Amino acid sequence: xxxxxxxxxxxxxxxxxxxxxxxxxxxxxxxxxxxxxxxxxxxxxxxxxxxxxxxxxxxxxxxxxxxxxxxxxxxxxxxxxxxxxxxxxxxxxxxxxxxxxxxxxxxxxxxxxxx
Amino acid sequence: xxxxxxxxxxxxxxxxxxxxxxxxxxxxxxxxxxxxxxxxxxxxxxxxxxxxxxxxxxxxxxxxxxxxxxxxxxxxxxxxxxxxxxxxxxxxxxxxxxxxxxxxxxxxxxxxx
Numbered sequence: 001x002x003x004x005x006x007x008x009x010x011x012x013x014x015x016x017x018x019x020x021x022x023x024x025x026x027x028x029x030x031x032x033x034x035x036x037x038x039x040x041x042x043x044x045x046x047x048x049x050x051x052x053x054x055x056x057x058x059x060x061x062x063x064x065x066x067x068x069x070x071x072x073x074x075x076x077x078x079x080x081x082x083x084x085x086x087x088x089x090x091x092x093x094x095x096x097x098x099x100x101x102x103x104x105x106x107x108x109x110x111x112x113x114x115x
Numbered sequence: 116x117x118x119x120x121x122x123x124x125x126x127x128x129x130x131x132x133x134x135x136x137x138x139x140x141x142x143x144x145x146x147x148x149x150x151x152x153x154x155x156x157x158x159x160x161x162x163x164x165x166x167x168x169x170x171x172x173x174x175x176x177x178x179x180x181x182x183x184x185x186x187x188x189x190x191x192x193x194x195x196x197x198x199x200x201x202x203x204x205x206x207x208x209x210x211x212x213x214x215x216x217x218x219x220x221x222x223x224x225x226x227x228x
Contacts, residue, residue, distance in 0.1 A: 041220065
């Protein structure tokens with residue numbers, strides 16, 4: 001276990017549904033990330049939060065909406081998704097320090113299937 | 116364009132054998148390079164992290180090397196075990212922004228008994 005938890009682990013939803021993914025860490029980290037991992041493709045960065053402030057939105061469609069209420073929790077709200085959004089969604093956290101070498105800790109991911 | 120390329124895409128070896136995975140990158144300026152292991156259906160787990168000044172780092176049976184001049188890294192696995200079957204991902208981070216992290220596509224390693 002890395003100390004980063006994600007729920008649910010599996011999610012099947014229709015294109016008209018609204019659902020949310022949750023990520024939680026109690027490692028004292030100050031940065032949190034959402035990644036999308038599709039089959040045979042590199043991890044794609046979606047959003048970055050530093051100290052609860054969104055610092056990067058990597059041209060993600062508006063049907064994905066992140067929320068970071070505090071430094072320990074991160075949500076990804078999903079609305080009117082497309083079948084091509086089916087993927088493994090990974091949350092990660094790390095400490096942003098002066099050394100810049102602190103590694104990211106990943107959660108187990110949510111396997112999302114959009115029908 | 117900042118890129119990270121890994122080879123081979125997939126590899127099958129017999130249990131007990133050694134293997135070496137390759138990573139070439141063009142990320143500049145360079146901060147650090149990490150190797151992750153990702154089991155099927157799980158999140159990546161960090162194996163090693165190396166900065167510009169380091170050229171080798173070990174973690175048990177895993178040894179990573181880095182040549183910052185040629186922008187190449189390798190991950191060597193000795194005495195492979197069935198539990199080593201996973202994807203191995205090379206990740207390179209540039210300076211100046213916490214979000215400038217580039218992931219390779221990974222090498223899928225299968226260990227056969």
